[in-house]
Amino acid sequence: MEHISEAGVKKICEICDRYANEKTPLMMILSDIQNEYGYIPLDVQQLVSEKTGISVAEIYGVVTFYSFFSLEPKGKYVIGCCLGTACYVKGAQQIIDKFSELIGIGPGETSEDGLFTIDALRCIGACGIAPAVTINGKVYPKLTVDMVEPIVEEYRALGGAN
Amino acid sequence: MAKLNIKIEGVSYQVEEGMTILEAAKACGYEIPSLCAFNHGECSNGSCRVCLVEVAGARGLVASCVNPVSEGMDIRISSAKATEARRASVELLLSNHNQNCQQCDKNGQCELLYVASVTGAREGKYQGVKTPTTLDELTPSIVRDTSKCILCGRCVARCENAHGLGILGFQNRGFKTIVGPAEDRSFANSPCILCGQCVSVCPTGALMEKSEIGKVDAAFKAGKHVVVQTAPAVRAALGEEFGLPVGTPVTGKMVAALKRLGFHKVYDTNFAADLTIMEEGTELLSRIEGGGVLPMITSCSPGWVNYAEYNYSDLLDHLSTCKSPHQMQGAIIKSYYAEKNDLDPKDIFVVSIMPCTAKKDEKEREQMQVEGIKDVDAVLTTRELARMIKRAGIMFNRLPDEEFDQDLMGEYTGAGVIFGVTGGVMEAALRTVYFVLTGKEHEAIKFEQVRGFEGIREASLDINGTVVNVAIAHGMKNAKVLLDDIRAGKSKYHFIEIMGCPGGCIAGGGQPYVRSCFLPNEDDDIMDTYKEKRAQALYSEDERQVLRQSHNNPQIKKLYDEFLGKPNSHKAHRLLHTHYNGRVGFND
Numbered sequence: 001m002e003h004i005s006e007a008g009v010k011k012i013c014e015i016c017d018r019y020a021n022e023k024t025p026l027m028m029i030l031s032d033i034q035n036e037y038g039y040i041p042l043d044v045q046q047l048v049s050e051k052t053g054i055s056v057a058e059i060y061g062v063v064t065f066y067s068f069f070s071l072e073p074k075g076k077y078v079i080g081c082c083l084g085t086a087c088y089v090k091g092a093q094q095i096i097d098k099f100s101e102l103i104g105i106g107p108g109e110t111s112e113d114g115l116f117t118i119d120a121l122r123c124i125g126a127c128g129i130a131p132a133v134t135i136n137g138k139v140y141p142k143l144t145v146d147m148v149e150p151i152v153e154e155y156r157a158l159g160g161a162n
Numbered sequence: 163m164a165k166l167n168i169k170i171e172g173v174s175y176q177v178e179e180g181m182t183i184l185e186a187a188k189a190c191g192y193e194i195p196s197l198c199a200f201n202h203g204e205c206s207n208g209s210c211r212v213c214l215v216e217v218a219g220a221r222g223l224v225a226s227c228v229n230p231v232s233e234g235m236d237i238r239i240s241s242a243k244a245t246e247a248r249r250a251s252v253e254l255l256l257s258n259h260n261q262n263c264q265q266c267d268k269n270g271q272c273e274l275l276y277v278a279s280v281t282g283a284r285e286g287k288y289q290g291v292k293t294p295t296t297l298d299e300l301t302p303s304i305v306r307d308t309s310k311c312i313l314c315g316r317c318v319a320r321c322e323n324a325h326g327l328g329i330l331g332f333q334n335r336g337f338k339t340i341v342g343p344a345e346d347r348s349f350a351n352s353p354c355i356l357c358g359q360c361v362s363v364c365p366t367g368a369l370m371e372k373s374e375i376g377k378v379d380a381a382f383k384a385g386k387h388v389v390v391q392t393a394p395a396v397r398a399a400l401g402e403e404f405g406l407p408v409g410t411p412v413t414g415k416m417v418a419a420l421k422r423l424g425f426h427k428v429y430d431t432n433f434a435a436d437l438t439i440m441e442e443g444t445e446l447l448s449r450i451e452g453g454g455v456l457p458m459i460t461s462c463s464p465g466w467v468n469y470a471e472y473n474y475s476d477l478l479d480h481l482s483t484c485k486s487p488h489q490m491q492g493a494i495i496k497s498y499y500a501e502k503n504d505l506d507p508k509d510i511f512v513v514s515i516m517p518c519t520a521k522k523d524e525k526e527r528e529q530m531q532v533e534g535i536k537d538v539d540a541v542l543t544t545r546e547l548a549r550m551i552k553r554a555g556i557m558f559n560r561l562p563d564e565e566f567d568q569d570l571m572g573e574y575t576g577a578g579v580i581f582g583v584t585g586g587v588m589e590a591a592l593r594t595v596y597f598v599l600t601g602k603e604h605e606a607i608k609f610e611q612v613r614g615f616e617g618i619r620e621a622s623l624d625i626n627g628t629v630v631n632v633a634i635a636h637g638m639k640n641a642k643v644l645l646d647d648i649r650a651g652k653s654k655y656h657f658i659e660i661m662g663c664p665g666g667c668i669a670g671g672g673q674p675y676v677r678s679c680f681l682p683n684e685d686d687d688i689m690d691t692y693k694e695k696r697a698q699a700l701y702s703e704d705e706r707q708v709l710r711q712s713h714n715n716p717q718i719k720k721l722y723d724e725f726l727g728k729p730n731s732h733k734a735h736r737l738l739h740t741h742y743n744g745r746v747g748f749n750d
Contacts, residue, residue, distance in 0.1 A: 042345060042748060055328020056748070057318075060344035064333045 003043045011036065012044060016051035026054055026062055030069055039070040067119065075110045075117035077155045080134040084123025091145070092131040096120060098148040099133075115159070116152075168235045182206075183226035183237060184213055188686060192239055193679070195248060195277040197255075197365050198314035199227030201689050205319040205363075210312060211251040212277050216244040223247050249281040257288035259366075260295070260309035267549070268367035274312060276679055293337055300350040302372060302526050303519040304361060308340045311368035317341065317360035324664050325469070325638035329354045341368075344748070353472040353747025355638070357465035357662045358519030358543075358671015371519045371672060374540045375550055378513055381539065382424060386511035389499070390425040391491050392416060394432055395517040395582030395667035396544045398699035402674040403548035404558040408684055409695025411703055414563020419551045420515075421564060431514065432578030433571040434491035435590065437721070438462065439578075439712035441738055442484045443594045444729035446657055450628070455479045457633075457648065457655040460587050462486045464524035465662025465671075467742065469638050474645050475744025480658075483739040485537070487581065488514040488521065489530050491571070492537030493737040498725045499570055513540045515547045517582070517670035520662065529740040543672025573717040576607075576704030583697040584636040584666035585612040585619065588659040592623065592632070593711045600626045607710050613701075615665060615693060618643060620655070631655045637664035668696035 004012070015032045019025035029048055033040050045059045063069040081087075081096040096107060099118050105111050107120035126132040129141030133151075140151065164179040170190055177186040182203075187194050196213035199206040208228040217224045218236035223244060226237075238244055256278060263269055277283075295309035313332070318341060322328045329343050329352055343352035361369045381388050401412040420428045446458050461467055461482045470481060485493070492514070496507040514521060518541075524530060525538040542550070551558055566572050577593050580586035589609045596604040611621035612632065617640035620633040633655045635641040641660045647653040663670045669692075676692045678684070685691070709715060726734045 045344065046748065055322065055331065056344045057328050057331025057333075057342075061331040061333045065335045 003041075004047065008037075008044075009047065012047050013051060016048060025052060026059065030059070030062060034069050038074045039072055041071060067121070072110065073114075076115050077135055078117045078119060080119045080121045080124065081107070082121050082124045082126065082130070082132045082134075084121070084127065084130075086123070086127035087131040090130040094145050095131050095133060095143050095148060098145050099152065102149060102152045115155070166231055166233050166235075168231050168233075168237060170237045171240060172236075177231055179231075181231055183215060183217075183224065183229050183231055183235075186231045187215075187226065187237070187239065194226050194239060195252075195280045195679075196227050197273055197277060197312060198316065200314075200316045200319075200363060200365075204323060205314065205316040207315045210255065210314055212248055212255075212281070214244055214247045214251060215239050216241045245281075249283050252278050252281045252283035253287045255312050256283060256286070257290060258292050259312070260292075260307075261286070266310065266367040267370055267373060268310075271675055271677075271680065272367060273365035273677065273679065291337075293340065296340060296342060296346055298342070298348045298350075299372065300348040301354075301356060301523060303356040303522045304349055304354075304358060305370050305372050306342060306349065307368055307370075308342065309368075310366045311341055312366055313339060313341060314365060315341070316363040316365065317369055320359045320363045323639075324359045325355070325357070325662075326642060327353070327355070327469075327638060330360060347748070351749055353745075355465045355468035355472070355662060356520040356523050359663060360671075361519060362669075362671050362673065362675060371543050371546065372522060373546055373549075374522065374542055375546055377540045378511075378542065378550075381511035381513075387426050387505055387509050388424070388511045388513060389427040389429065389495050390420050390513045390515060391429045391431045391434075391488060391495075392420070392515040393488060393517055393582060393667060394430075394435065394579050394586075394700055395670060395673065395696070396515050396547070397703070398582060398668050398696040399517065399673045400544055400548060401558075402676075402681075403545065404551075406559065408676070408681070408688060408692045409699050411699040412558075413703065414565070415558055415561040416547075417566055418561040418564040419547075419556050419558060422556055422561075423550060423554055425513070427567050429491065429495075429571050430566045430574050430578075431488045431491055432574030432581070433715070433717065434487035434494065435578030435581040436575055436712035436715045436718050437490050437494070437738070438484055438487045438581075438587075439590050439594050440718060440722070440729045441490075441734060442482050443591050443598065443712075445482055445484065446591065446595065447598060448730065450630075450656055457653055457658045458482055459658045459660055461740075462581065462587055463660065463662040463667075464518065464520035466638070466641065466660045467524070468520060469641070469662065470645075471742055471745045472747050473642075474649070477645060477648055478742040478744065480648060481742055483735075483741065485530065485738055485740045486521070486524065487578075488516065488541075489524065489537045489740075490738045492525075492530075492539075493532055494571065494721070496535055496537065497532070497737060498721060501725075502570060507535050511539045512537065513542060514538050515542050515544065517544050517667045517673045518663075519543060519671040521672075527740075529742075532737055545672060545674055548674070571717055571721075573709070573715050574707075575712055575715050576707035576710035577712045578715075579700050579703045579707065582667040582700050584615065584661050584664075585634050585659065586666065586700070587661075588612045588632055588634050588657070590712060591657065591659075592630075594713045595630065596623075596625050597711060597713055599628055603711060612659075615697075617664075630657065632657045632659070634659045636661040636666055638662065665693040665697070668700065669693050 049056045110117040133140045165176045175190045194213045197210040206227040208225040213226040214223040215226045216238040298306040318330045397413040401410040459480045492512040500507045522541040577590035623630045
């Protein structure tokens with residue numbers, strides 16, 4: 001746990017305390033930590049285990065079960081490509097392949113410059129606008145392969161700036 | 163309890179409300195094969211799909227281990243649909259199994275092979291990709307091989323139920339799911355206490371002790387002087403491996419088997435249990451009288467010691483500095499015994515037969531050596547001893563009863579025997595502490611207050627004006643309660659006995675597997691009664707002993723007179739005592 005900063009420990013404890021009265025708080029705690037830090041490494045899981053009494057193995061099991069949770073830091077821009085049935089039949093595989101080709105990483109990976117992560121998602125509930133992609137929450141509807149490159153360029157141009 | 167009317171194969175029965183179909187069927191005389199269901203719902207995820215039955219009106223087949231019976235339920239176990247489905251479930255499990263059955267030490271006691279045989283499943287029916295697997299052989303105690311895991315979840319449940327530790331968990335998703343410590347780490351790099359409770363419940367060979375039979379073979383081959391010692395709990399369970407009823411004490415046959423296996427000397431660890439009482443009892447009294455750290459906690463159980471080092475490193479001063487009995491005995495064999503027999507300690511190879519997997523790790527500790535010589539060289543579990551006996555073709559049940567070797571450390575008292583059951587170390591210690599404080603023996607000999615299987619037990623004894631408050635805990639979940647009190651400064655006890663495994667060593671992680679399907683002559687409730695039966699085997703041996711208090715063991719007296727001086731002497735400390743170090747659980 002020596003890897004977490006004092007402020008980090010405080011923040012995570014505060015998140016755990018938010019759900020102290022819940023019967024099954026784990027999902028909410030992990031969800032908040034994921035949103036706050038973008039990933040949930042083992043150190044953090046140990047801290048959550050200490051705070052909640054839930055075993056590290058169980059927490060690790062939940063973190064690795066849901067693709068929403070990540071063990072590794074994610075890129076600044078998380079590209080979530082929906083591969084649900086509707087998106088898939090509308091060509092989502094070609095879309096995600098194009099992102100992979102342009103950025104040079106596979107699904108579930110993060111680019112070396114820390115700019116992009118590509119996630120393959122199951123249905124995100126946006127079947128009406130298939131194939132759909134989300135980037136940091138912003139939805140890109142009815143994509144075609146040609147539309148991918150300008151999107152990547154747009155975020156490259158933004159770069160690491162906030 | 164209300165009764166319900168159900169039908170099985172068209173025949174009407176009355177069963178208790180609240181039972182699962184699996185339990186109700188058993189009560190009616192039907193054994194539905196199952197894997198994930200274990201020990202009255204300790205584990206039943208409905209995950210293995212081996213216990214499927216047909217229920218009239220239900221949508222699809224029903225997993226009998228998780229579905230309760232209801233009024234008027236019409237159950238078909240042997241319909242073609244149910245029979246085929248159960249077979250297919252087992253065939254699917256086998257399709258993701260490594261199937262190296264002849265190389266597996268679980269062969270003969272594997273429940274997967276058993277249900278395969280019962281359901282008529284054929285290996286290799288479904289071929290295809292297999293889940294990536296992990297083989298963890300890093301600890302001296304336990305091997306985890308996920309290529310044999312069927313994801314039943316029994317080990318996950320047991321680790322949590324027994325210890326509240328939850329070292330094992332399911333990880334990843336779908337086809338990639340495996341069971342292991344977080345990050346798929348080795349047990350060696352996680353705060354696992356190596357108690358082996360997970361091993362004792364695993365239906366397959368996915369979790370096994372790390373066998374040291376090869377080490378023993380090599381020692382014989384190298385011409386070593388091989389001395390064996392057996393823990394008390396072994397005699398209470400070894401017979402089960404040879405079809406004897408649970409709880410049959412087999413001390414004499416076990417000794418006869420060990421002699422036929424060629425061991426040069428066969429000793430009882432009970433001798434060192436008596437020695438432990440002398441050392442630990444003296445330590446306790448000197449702590450009470452000299453204002454030492456109290457409560458003092460026993461240190462015989464290496465699973466518990468591991469737990470303390472990982473989780474309560476601030477309380478390590480409370481642990482008795484005594485080595486566990488088999489380590490003491492090893493140290494005495496390689497010093498006193500070597501001297502008396504004119505042997506070089508380097509030529510002696512000490513084998514301990516233990517009901518325990520953690521002992522395998524304990525003997526490798528640096529603190530368990532005296533001047534570079536290990537006290538104990540190999541630890542075999544009760545199950546491994548059974549394997550050696552079977553390998554040698556020894557017909558165990560036809561063996562005569564023979565005696566342990568009597569020279570130097572052949573005597574043992576009833577106090578040493580009961581070390582194998584929760585409360586036993588406490589009772590043995592009290593018998594001697596009582597004598598030391600009063601100058602006479604406790605008339606009843608027994609201390610009933612400390613017996614039983616309650617998770618935490620306590621007693622308060624007024625011995626000649628000295629009030630001694632004691633407590634006993636087994637399983638780390640229970641131990642934690644007492645430890646947290648100590649940490650909070652609220653503990654009123656002088657002496658606490660903690661054993662790692664629930665029930666103590668009789669139910670240790672190295673003991674024979676207790677499975678209804680392999681024990682057809684035992685009662686249905688054997689999972690509830692086996693600990694008591696094994697404990698009774700030890701208590702009855704205690705009662706048969708002429709000498710029942712450690713301080714009355716004449717060879718112990720002689721050992722002190724001739725060799726050690728007195729309890730807790732400088733020499734005793736050098737040979738028989740140890741120290742502990744705090745450890746980090748998830749070390750990289």
